[in-house]
Amino acid sequence: MAVIPVDIAGRPYEVHVGAGLLAELVPLCAGRLRKRRVPVVTDANVHARWGTVVENALHAHGHEAAWRILPPGEVSKSWEQLAATVDWLLAEEVERGDHVLALGGGVIGDLTGFAASILKRGCHFIQIPTTLLAQVDSSVGGKTAINTPAGKNLVGAFHQPSLVLADLAVLDSLPRRELLAGYAEVVKYGLLGDADFFRWCQAHGAAMLAGDARSREYAVSHSVAAKARIVKADERETLGLRALLNLGHTFGHALEAQTGFSDRLLHGEGVALGMVLAARFSARRGLIPAASAEAIASHFAEVGMASEIASLGLDCDGQALVAHMLHDKKMDAGTLPFILLKSIGEAFLAKDVDLGEVAVFLDGELAR
Numbered sequence: 001m002a003v004i005p006v007d008i009a010g011r012p013y014e015v016h017v018g019a020g021l022l023a024e025l026v027p028l029c030a031g032r033l034r035k036r037r038v039p040v041v042t043d044a045n046v047h048a049r050w051g052t053v054v055e056n057a058l059h060a061h062g063h064e065a066a067w068r069i070l071p072p073g074e075v076s077k078s079w080e081q082l083a084a085t086v087d088w089l090l091a092e093e094v095e096r097g098d099h100v101l102a103l104g105g106g107v108i109g110d111l112t113g114f115a116a117s118i119l120k121r122g123c124h125f126i127q128i129p130t131t132l133l134a135q136v137d138s139s140v141g142g143k144t145a146i147n148t149p150a151g152k153n154l155v156g157a158f159h160q161p162s163l164v165l166a167d168l169a170v171l172d173s174l175p176r177r178e179l180l181a182g183y184a185e186v187v188k189y190g191l192l193g194d195a196d197f198f199r200w201c202q203a204h205g206a207a208m209l210a211g212d213a214r215s216r217e218y219a220v221s222h223s224v225a226a227k228a229r230i231v232k233a234d235e236r237e238t239l240g241l242r243a244l245l246n247l248g249h250t251f252g253h254a255l256e257a258q259t260g261f262s263d264r265l266l267h268g269e270g271v272a273l274g275m276v277l278a279a280r281f282s283a284r285r286g287l288i289p290a291a292s293a294e295a296i297a298s299h300f301a302e303v304g305m306a307s308e309i310a311s312l313g314l315d316c317d318g319q320a321l322v323a324h325m326l327h328d329k330k331m332d333a334g335t336l337p338f339i340l341l342k343s344i345g346e347a348f349l350a351k352d353v354d355l356g357e358v359a360v361f362l363d364g365e366l367a368r
């Protein structure tokens, strides 16, 4: 098992990465579960697959689970589910010193974390991420949020978990498509700050996706360590460093919006395509060689991910995609910062990107 410290001033915590952690839940929580009943928020799919394991792990140490089981999917990141979850925590008599468990993917982590942040002005929570994407990204760093009719993640709080338990065994039961979507966020750490790690992905990514245990532990723990460094340095995304984690997200968000935030394009799939676009746009600006951008596209294609937006069959032009970007929550006083590459392994925040140029570039990509 790997243990990665997240050294945030005043609120340090650890991320444990290893196979079989769910069964060891109680000892790993190291005294944080103070009461017999332990509140666990999850969704119906995760509960069906892992509910009994968690139940048994709690029973073995004299606890019982109080379950709140939400509908799967983004639909649960709503005001309604937030209010109902907070009311449920109140009914469970959860106190500030108690820990709520968030067992699930990004949706469950975001909703539970936000509910914990406002319950009695803030109680503790423990992230138990059950998707690759949540293990390497959303469970670490304390971003919590719900969606509103105005957009995704527009209402939320920074609220750090007390502990993150990333059980690699759960990855075995993930659909391949979901695993690949999470893999995009793994590759992201290589592209934005660690060329050696991108080379590792090129060499070992396929084995990791196929289930190789050592590669999985390395990929997840290395990704978490990269995120932990960034979050430690710029927890509130005020210094331009944490923003680098949005590599590929502005282009990807436009693609997700154009496909109606539906199963047609998962978030991680949008991020992979978005990183290819960010790299090609960087090449167009003469920042990186075209061959570097194509190495990224080739890697995603080799592991079985879409790497060309033309393959999405979008019925729109570049301007329509840019129009979605104008609603991006990263808009800042009328300009939209883009994360571009100076090289594979060095991303930066570009504040001078002309959206007209982006539209022309996207027209070319849509026709590729």
Ligand code: GLY
Binding pocket: 137, 138, 140, 141, 143, 242, 245, 246
């Ligand atoms: N997922 C981006 C961040 O945590 O900042």
